[in-house]
Amino acid sequence: MSNNSITKEALATALKKLLEQQPLSKISVKHITDYCNISRNTFYYHFKDKYELINWMFYTDMLENVNSFNDPSKLTESFVKVCKALYAERKFYFACFQYVGQNSLFESLYEIYYELWKINIDMGYSECGFKLSESELSLMAKLKAHALVGIIKDWVDEGMHDNYMKYFEQIREILDSESLGYSILSNQRMMEKRAEEFDKNPIRKKNLKVC
Known part of the structure; x- marks a missing residue:
């Protein structure tokens, strides 16, 4: 070290x-x-201050205990793991979450999830053959980042009890079902492209008529 x-x-x-x-x-x-x-x-x-120290402690803790923490493709899975890691050190994190001003842990969480969601959403839409504008991508990432951090804030406000773990799992399932929708849409888009390519290929169409 x-x-x-x-x-x-x-x-x-x-x-x-x-x-x-x-x-x-x-x-x-x-x-x-x-x-x-x-x-x-x-x-x-x-x-620069004690809050930056807290944010460093949080980020270091998550990287050590949540191997998918900064992986956009595993965002929903890592969200549950992050909450479990926070719960494992709940006395410390509960005390840290009491500060909600500039450079707070909540603010740091939002910034992290905002960047991860931007990549995650862009990947999902790109796989479906769609390209979002920067403003659309930013807005969607903001909505989802605020949602996750807001849920964590509700949990903190209620004392960070373990009864929320089932709730976090339900949130993961909802978000995963949305990812499944991306996959279905992506497959549909791929089939449409293949059909378009077939229609544009005169040789294939001629062979099909001969058969």
């Missing part, structure tokens, strides 16, 4: 320990650096 990674891990551990004693709003950068005997200058070399 590099020195940078060791320093970041030390800051992350300090924040986790401090959150066991007091809310995030009461914890300052000085509290974090004093806890792990690291200078404030070193903290600001790695992170």
